[in-house]
Amino acid sequence: MNAKPKRDRLIYVFAAIIVLMGIEIVYLVIQNRRLSGIISDPKKYFETLSTDEVVPSFTAQDINGNDISVRYAPGEPYTVIFWFGPTCDYCEKNVDFWKRISGEYSSENIRFVGMFAGNPQEAKEYVARHALEFPVICADNSYIVDSYQGHVLPQTVLVNPNGTIRDAWPGVVEEDREAAIIAVLETVIR
Numbered sequence: 618m619n620a621k622p623k624r625d626r627l628i629y630v631f632a633a634i635i636v637l638m639g640i641e642i643v644y645l646v647i648q649n650r651r652l653s654g655i656i657s658d659p660k661k662y663f664e665t666l667s668t669d670e671v672v673p674s675f676t677a678q679d680i681n682g683n684d685i686s687v688r689y690a691p692g693e694p695y696t697v698i699f700w701f702g703p704t705c706d707y708c709e710k711n712v713d714f715w716k717r718i719s720g721e722y723s724s725e726n727i728r729f730v731g732m733f734a735g736n737p738q739e740a741k742e743y744v745a746r747h748a749l750e751f752p753v754i755c756a757d758n759s760y761i762v763d764s765y766q767g768h769v770l771p772q773t774v775l776v777n778p779n780g781t782i783r784d785a786w787p788g789v790v791e792e793d794r795e796a797a798i799i800a801v802l803e804t805v806i807r
Contacts, residue, residue: 666766666774666785674780675761679752680733680740687730689780695727695805698765700756700772702734703743708771710789712747715773719751722802732756732767775801 666672674688687696699715701708719729731753733740740755756767765774766785773790775783775798784801786794 664766665769665772665787666782668782668784670782671780672764672776672782673761675758677754677758677761679754680737680744681752683752685730685752685754687728689776689778691778693778694725695778695783696776697722697727697729697802698772698774698776699729699731699751700734700765700767700770700774701731701743702770703739705734705770707789711771711773712749714790714795715751716747716749718798718802722806723751724806726806727802730754732761732765734762734767734770773798775805 672689674686674690676684676686679685687698689696697719699711701711715729715731723729729751731744731749731751733743733753734756735743737755740753743749744753756762762768766772766787769787771788771790773786775785777783783805784798786798790798
């Protein structure tokens with residue numbers, strides 16, 4: 618007589634567990650869709666740089682101790698800034714493209730700078746592992762990080778010689794974005 622109520626309680630417990638697991642699965646599917654949306658178009662979810670926004674000039678040391686001056690004024694080059702970090706898996710997807718364009722488009726008219734959201738040792742390891750040839754600065758100045766929206770990783774930013782944003786491409790650079798970035802660089806290099 619005692620076995621039936623125990624069995625009924627177990628059935629209710631298992632049913633409750635199954636319902637809770639179903640709710641959790643639905644929640645995870647919704648969250649996954651949202652995260653996929655953030656990755657594909659961060660501008661919809663985060664404050665990012667916008668065209669014609671003015672950013673400040675800055676001076677810093679790169680990870681090798683060299684002084685780097687990113688100045689905006691007439692006669693200065695366009696500046697392409699790559700934002701990346703040590704734990705950003707999506708940044709890894711941009712590295713080959715960044716290496717390619719910095720190698721192909723670096724000139725007196727366009728300079729390339731990496732901004733690394735991590736410590737100098739992590740930055741040195743990252744640069745060595747990926748054989749990056751553009752200067753890399755550890756983004757430890759909160760004013761610069763805030764001004765350039767450096768909390769959005771990865772990010773590719775093109776700044777006009779006068780310090781206004783020409784364009785910003787937050788997130789993973791897929792084929793369509795690669796083509797857009799190259800098209801803009803082609804117009805700038807002329």
